[in-house]
Amino acid sequence: MKEKVIAIIGRPNVGKSTLVNRIAGKRFSIVDDKPNITRDRIYIDAKWQDKKFILIDTGGIVEGNDDEFVKNINAQVNLAVEEADTILFVVDAKSGLNPYDYDIANKLRQTKKEVLLVVNKVDSKAQNDLANEFWALGFDNMYLLSALHGDCGVGDLLDIITKDIEIEEEKEEEDKPLKIAIVGKPNAGKSSILNNLLKKERAIVSNVSGTTRDSIDEEIIFEDKIFRLIDTAGIRKKSKVDYGVEMFAVDRAIRAIRECDVALLVIDSSEGLSDQDKKIASICEEAGCGLILAFNKWDLIKNVQTHKFEEEIEKEAPFLNYAQKIFISAKTGQRLEQIFKMATEVQKEREKRISTGLLNKVINEAFSLNPPTSIKGKLLKIYYSTQAKINPPTFVIFINNKDLIQDHYKRYINKKLRENFGFKGVPIVVSYRQKGDK
Numbered sequence: 045m046k047e048k049v050i051a052i053i054g055r056p057n058v059g060k061s062t063l064v065n066r067i068a069g070k071r072f073s074i075v076d077d078k079p080n081i082t083r084d085r086i087y088i089d090a091k092w093q094d095k096k097f098i099l100i101d102t103g104g105i106v107e108g109n110d111d112e113f114v115k116n117i118n119a120q121v122n123l124a125v126e127e128a129d130t131i132l133f134v135v136d137a138k139s140g141l142n143p144y145d146y147d148i149a150n151k152l153r154q155t156k157k158e159v160l161l162v163v164n165k166v167d168s169k170a171q172n173d174l175a176n177e178f179w180a181l182g183f184d185n186m187y188l189l190s191a192l193h194g195d196c197g198v199g200d201l202l203d204i205i206t207k208d209i210e211i212e213e214e215k216e217e218e219d220k221p222l223k224i225a226i227v228g229k230p231n232a233g234k235s236s237i238l239n240n241l242l243k244k245e246r247a248i249v250s251n252v253s254g255t256t257r258d259s260i261d262e263e264i265i266f267e268d269k270i271f272r273l274i275d276t277a278g279i280r281k282k283s284k285v286d287y288g289v290e291m292f293a294v295d296r297a298i299r300a301i302r303e304c305d306v307a308l309l310v311i312d313s314s315e316g317l318s319d320q321d322k323k324i325a326s327i328c329e330e331a332g333c334g335l336i337l338a339f340n341k342w343d344l345i346k347n348v349q350t351h352k353f354e355e356e357i358e359k360e361a362p363f364l365n366y367a368q369k370i371f372i373s374a375k376t377g378q379r380l381e382q383i384f385k386m387a388t389e390v391q392k393e394r395e396k397r398i399s400t401g402l403l404n405k406v407i408n409e410a411f412s413l414n415p416p417t418s419i420k421g422k423l424l425k426i427y428y429s430t431q432a433k434i435n436p437p438t439f440v441i442f443i444n445n446k447d448l449i450q451d452h453y454k455r456y457i458n459k460k461l462r463e464n465f466g467f468k469g470v471p472i473v474v475s476y477r478q479k480g481d482k
Contacts, residue, residue, distance in 0.1 A: 048209055050090075051100040051128035053121060053152065055144050058136040059164040063191035064088060064101040066198055087261055092202040095209040100124045105148055130158045130205060137175045137188070138165045149181040161186045162201065167193060221263055221270035224387050225304035227297060227328070229320050230278025232310040233340040236374035238262070238275045241383070266384040274300050279324055301327055305394065305435075306334035306387045306469075313339040313371070317357055325364055329471045332436040334390035335367040336469060338383065343373040366462065368469035390469035394435050398465055403429050407441065410460040416453045424448040438473040446478050 052060045068090050086101040102121045125131060133152055135145050152159045161183040163175045167190050175188050187204070189197025226234045242262055260275040276297035301307050307328040311321050317337075328335045339353070350371045358365050368386050372379045407429045416424045425444040432438045439461070443449060458474060461467070 048097040048130065048206075049100065049128045050097055050130050050132060050205060051102060051121075051124040052132045052134060053102055053105065053125065053148065054134035055105060055136070055142060055148065056103075058134045058139075059191045060134050061101055063132070063134060063162070063164060063189075063198075064099055066191045067092075067099060067202065092206050094211045095206040097206065097209060100128060105144070105151075125152070125155050125157065128157060130160065131155070132160050132162050132201075132205075133183075134162045134164050135178055135181075136165055137163050137171045137178075138167075140174065141177045141180060145178075145181060149183070153182075159183065160201070160204065163188045164191050166190055166197070221272040222306065222387060222391055223272045223274060223304040224306050224308055224383070225274045225276060225297075225300040225333070226308045226310060227276050227301055227324060228278065228310035229312070229318070229324070230280060232278065232312050233374045234278070234310050235275055237308075237310060237338070237340065237372070237380065237383075238273055240374050240377055240380055241273060266381070269384070269388065271384060271387070274304060276300050279320070281320055281323075298327060301333060302331045304333050306336060306390050307331075308336050308338050308383060308387070309367075310338045310340050313341045313345050313353075317360055322361055322364070325361070325367070329363075332471055332473070334387070334394050334469045335364075335471070336383070336386055336390060337364065337367050337369045339369070339371045340374055342371040342378060343376050366468065366471065386469070393467050393470045394437070396437060396465065396467065397434060398431050398437075400430050403431060403439070406460060406464045407457065410457060414456060416448070416450070419448050419450075422448055424453075432475075436471050436473055437467060439475070441474060441476050443476050443478055446476050449476055 052064060054060050064086070068088050088099040088101065090097055090099050102124045105118060105121055131152055133148065135141070161178060161181060163178050163186060166172050166175055166188040172188060175186070178186055187197060187201045189201060191198065226238060228234055238260070242264060261272055262275075263270055263272050265271075277294060279294050279297050309321065309325055309328060311317060325335065325337070337357070345353075353371070354369055357369070368390055370379060370382060370386060372383070374380070407426060411426050422445065427442045427444070429439060429441045432440050441457070454474065454476075458472060461472060461474070
C-alpha cells in the first residue's frame with residue numbers, strides 16, 4: 045500500500061518546520077527565527093493513531109525574487125507538490141495576511157490537489173479572531189493551531205489528514221535498507237554525488253559552501269538491494285561553526301554518522317586529505333560505522349595513479365589504513381555505482397562473526413610468535429578470547445593483568461585480527477579484561 049504523502053508549503057518563517065517537528069514528535073527539521081532555514085525537501089515518516097504517512101518539509105516560497113537560492117527553493121517546492129497527495133498551506137496569524145499568501149494560494153489551486161489552509165501561531169483568543177482575515181484566500185476550510193505549543197488544533201488537523209488512511213496490519217520486518225551517510229567538509233561535492241546516484245535533482249547543488257543544512261534521506265534500489273542515502277551538512281572546524289543553525293546542522297550530521305551503517309567520507313581530491321577530513325574520519329571510527337573514503341573530483345587529477353595516491357594517504361594517516369577507498373567524479377559519474385557494491389561489502393564485514401575456537405587459535409598463535417616483554421618482572425598471560433558482538437566487530441580478551449598490556453601490543457593484536465579475518469572498511473573494538481572485571 046502506497047503511503048499518503050503530505051507536503052507542507054508556505055512563506056518563509058511561518059512555522060512549517062515547527063509543525064513538522066510537532067507532528068513527527070521529535071526534532072527533525074532545523075527551527076530558527078531566520079527565514080529560508082529549510083532549503084531542501086525533508087522526507088519524514090510519521091504516524092497518528094497507528095496510521096502512517098510521509099511528511100515533506102519544504103523551503104519557504106518567495107515569489108518574484110530572482111535570487112539563485114529562491115529559484116532553487118521554488119523548484120524544490122514544485123517537486124514536493126507533484127509528489128504530494130495533500131498539501132498543508134501554512135500561514136502566520138501573528139504577521140497577518142501577506143500579498144505572497146495570495147500568490148501561493150493561486151499557485152496551489154492550479155495543482156488540483158487537496159489543499160488544507162493551516163493558520164499557525166494562534167496562541168491566544170485575540171489571534172483566533174484575527175485569523176478570520178485568511179478566509180480571503182478563498183479556501184473552503186481553515187484550521188487554526190499553534191505548532192509551537194501543540195495544545196490547540198494539531199490533533200484535529202491530524203484527524204483530517206489521516207481520515208482516509210487505513211491501519212496496516214503488522215508484518216514481519218523485511219530486510220532493512222543499508223544506510224549510507226554522505227559526510228565531509230562543505231563543498232566537497234556531497235549533494236552532487238547524491239543527485240547523480242539518484243539521477244534527479246534531489247538536493248540543492250551550489251558552489252556556495254554550506255548549502256545543505258538538513259540531513260536528507262532518500263531510498264534507492266540497486267541490484268535488488270535497498271539503500272538509504274543520507275546527505276548531510278558539511279562539517280567545518282569547530283572554531284568556525286556559528287552558534288545556532290549551523291551548529292545544529294553539524295550536530296545532525298554527526299548524529300547521522302552514529303546512526304548509519306556505512307559513512308561515505310567525501311574528500312576533495314584536488315585538496316588532498318585535510319586535518320578536518322581526518323577529524324571527521326575519527327568521528328566515523330568512534331561511531332563504529334563502516335568507512336569509505338571517496339576521493340571526489342578525480343577527473344581534475346592528471347598524471348597520478350590511484351595506487352600512488354592511496355599509498356600517500358596511508359603514509360599520511362596510517363590510522364585510516366583499514367578504510368575502503370574509491371576514486372570518483374560526481375561531475376562525470378566515474379565509478380559512482382561502485383559505491384553501492386563497496387558499501388555492501390563493508391556491511392558484510394561489519395556483520396562478520398568469528399567462531400570462538402578460531403579466534404583463540406589466532407590470538408594464541410600471535411602471542412606465541414611475538415610474546416610481550418615483561419613489566420617489572422611480570423609477564424602478560426592471555427587466557428581466553430571471544431567475540432562479544434557485531435556492528436562493529438567487538439572482541440573481549442581475558443588476561444591476567446591489564447597493566448601488563450601496552451598500547452603497541454594492542455596495535456599488534458589488532459593487526460593480526462585484520463590479517464586473519466579482514467574487516468576491510470570496518471573499525472574493530474578490542475577490550476581487555478582481568479579477573480574481577482564486570
